[in-house]
Amino acid sequence: SPSSVYVALSEENVALFLQKHVRDVWDLLGARTGVEVEISEVGDGNLNLVFIVKGPKNTVVVKQALPYVRCVGESWPLTLDRAFYEAAALQEEGRHTPRLVPEVYYSNRALALIVMQFVPPPHIILRKALIRGDVLSTLAADLSEFMARNLFFTSSFHLSGPSKREAVAFWSGNHGLCALTEAVVFTEPYCPEVAHNRWTSPALDETVAQFRQDQALKVAVGKLKAKFMDSTEALCHGDLHTGSVMVKEGSTVVIDPEFAFYGPMGFECGALLANFWLNYFSQAGRASDGGGRHEYAEWVLDTSVAIWQEFCAKFLALWTDAATHQGEGFKRVAYAKPEELRAAQKVFVQDLLRDTLGFAGCKMIRRIIGIAHVEDLESIADLQVRAACEKRALKMARTLVVHGVEYASIEAVAALARKV
């Protein structure tokens, strides 16, 4: 069995492992002996080990899964096999958006290990960039391209029915990570008996109690969970929050697709927009320029709008082009007239916006009252100020989940964010 071979690497033995077992990568590093290689473990995520391995010529990243949820401990086991799916997802994304993902140099399923391209400074994690207030001129273009191309090319729009179902069969194997999402995003935040739920207390106690009694909200969340479980529209990154994106001005790299699965496209779009909106609400609580950073908050909100709009434009362009719309979905032969295609596209975008808003709402809620929170809000030290931001975010989130279908455009959603 794979797990009998597995051993977690440490800063002490990563270099030796590469020297002995991954000769190509060792040559890339350009070191003669281990002493010429600098190792630092930088995993700031919740789940895995991440080693930066710096040689005289080049630097690489070694990421290894642990057999449990790192931020919880060994009491919450998690399949090692996620590293296999992460490597496969990086490779699949590499085919559609090579510019936007790290290259995989080597992967080892038994060791749950990936050696990949280093994303060098001054790239930082997008969440941190949004917290410190960076303006990034290509961010919306890059993220919309990432989503449009990867979702389109893995969907029924591009694939034949059989190829699509073969892909679904393969990716269904990553069900351990899906189960984690099913629990922490869609269920636990609404369950009083889950001890690891957290929120800004006592300020949010009443809101949390209300959410758990909120029938309309819970039924809508249940429907979205069912869609998460029962829809296989496209290969989703599966964890596309602002902590899974590294940026510097003019460059965007999406990392960490270990949650990759065939799911509803709205889950992918919703996850990303939710994290922009969480940051938007956090800006009002940033003391830096007193009374919040209004102008930067507007940039964050505008960027979320632009991501959606550019995503739609790029996705529809791939659908409109016969060279890329080769799949069984809305098969071209049945929609020969341009106005038929446009009508189908209009309905598609409406439905996807509805799903996107619903999933975005779920994601916002779970980051405020569930197990895993976001630094954007957690870093607001004053609990009253933080709670005020969180309350606005929760209000918007509930509206998106329960009334998302009433929002016909992303501008209307941005207006909602401004006024809640």
Next chain:
Amino acid sequence: SPSSVYVALSEENVALFLQKHVRDVWDLLGARTGVEVEISEVGDGNLNLVFIVKGPKNTVVVKQALPYVRCVGESWPLTLDRAFYEAAALQEEGRHTPRLVPEVYYSNRALALIVMQFVPPPHIILRKALIRGDVLSTLAADLSEFMARNLFFTSSFHLSGPSKREAVAFWSGNHGLCALTEAVVFTEPYCPEVAHNRWTSPALDETVAQFRQDQALKVAVGKLKAKFMDSTEALCHGDLHTGSVMVKEGSTVVIDPEFAFYGPMGFECGALLANFWLNYFSQAGRASDGGGRHEYAEWVLDTSVAIWQEFCAKFLALWTDAATHQGEGFKRVAYAKPEELRAAQKVFVQDLLRDTLGFAGCKMIRRIIGIAHVEDLESIADLQVRAACEKRALKMARTLVVHGVEYASIEAVAALARKV
């Protein structure tokens, strides 16, 4: 490779095959030599060989797939592996509704062959029973039970996320048959260039031309096709028309699940209801009692209503019961109050009715203007009379596809059938 072993059996060698290779079945037949066994090939379906094998003690059925679509010929190849999935589906259904499916005695993947329980006379194919005017007192109860139990127990309501995704992975392999449905149900009827489309001509020429120009219809069909391709709610029989059911008074047996796949529950319910409604419209064209058999038509329509109502009642009962609702979908812990469960169930039934009506409409259309027609209508010799029945069916079908969402109850749908 499996296909190198494959050879199609004939009436001449079926007995010898069983005698040599399937000893248990041979013993069941109770024959000492092949001369004591009577063989007849009865395959009236579109795809496969079906041999009735009668021995002195017992009779069994030997069904074997051919490597092409039987009713079209060798020019349309079709995967032999469907027999493997058919056997697996019969076995899965056998776990949930043993009374309602034939038992599998033996199956052989390489030979694409299944030996199963014989459903004896006076059972006949339900389609033929509805054509001749049989009243069957347990039909609605049995078919609603078949659908409710098989859909429920293979869905996220009963299964954990991981088990459900493992099941999806397995059944995704039956993609060749899904591709056939994608083509003949959702695409070809709307494409002038498909030569094997047929309809009652010239009476329906104009309607067919209109349908192919009907933007609202085609976009709605495209959405339903996307749902067929991208939804994995439950293991569906996949070909649940009245030709896949054998009946006698008090007994119902569902055969022929070779199209089994994980798909939207509405596809399953819609397929069955569509075939009742096609029969309903055909009754007005039956000369037997002059002016159509009004009373029997009402029984057919009432039965379709009862199937839906009893299906919902049985499915919701399984959901309400903690002993069967063990799955990740609408996880019980988050819906502890009875009124929360009821609210979730109400939304579920509404959504499922909408899907069911849409898929039913697609199925009705394809049986009148696509490749494969139904005997209910084809047996009406007078083409004007037949076309009049078909026009009403098409009118209802279009309404279901385009306006299905506006029908809040199955009674409203029955009223529509009566008045179109």
